[in-house]
Amino acid sequence: MINAIVLIDAEADRIQEAAQAVADLAGVDKVYSCAGDVDLIAVVRVRDHEQIAEVVTGGINKVDGVSRTVTHIAFRSYSSSDVDAGFSIGE
Incomplete structure (x- = not known):
């Protein structure tokens, strides 16, 4: 599974509607204001x-109220337990 984080600039009076429209797109897992x-x-x-290109350029960028996006593709995922284990010295 490939994860991407998309930073979205939206028109001030359309943020809530844009957020819901983006959240409804296939491939979008979560949307945070x-x-x-x-x-x-x-x-x-x-x-x-x-599929990232389809979701971002074909979906998110076409949502009414979205004025700009910047996409970051994630290589690895870390959780607090992963980080703690990496710094553990035989405990």
């Missing part, structure tokens, strides 16, 4: 890289 440099963050989970 957030404070900071972007309005929304979408987590995309698909089987291959071509």
Whole structure:
């Protein structure tokens, strides 16, 4: 499974509607509204890289209210237990 994190800028008066429309797209696992440099963050989970292009350029970028996206493809996933185990010295 390939994971991508999509940072989304949205029109201020369309954030909630854009978030729901993005969340309804196939391949989108979660959408977060957030404070900071972007309005929304979408987590995309698909089987291959071509599907990322379909979801982002063919789906998210076409949602009314979405003005810009930046996509980051994840290579590895870490959890707090993974990190703790990596720093454990025979405990």
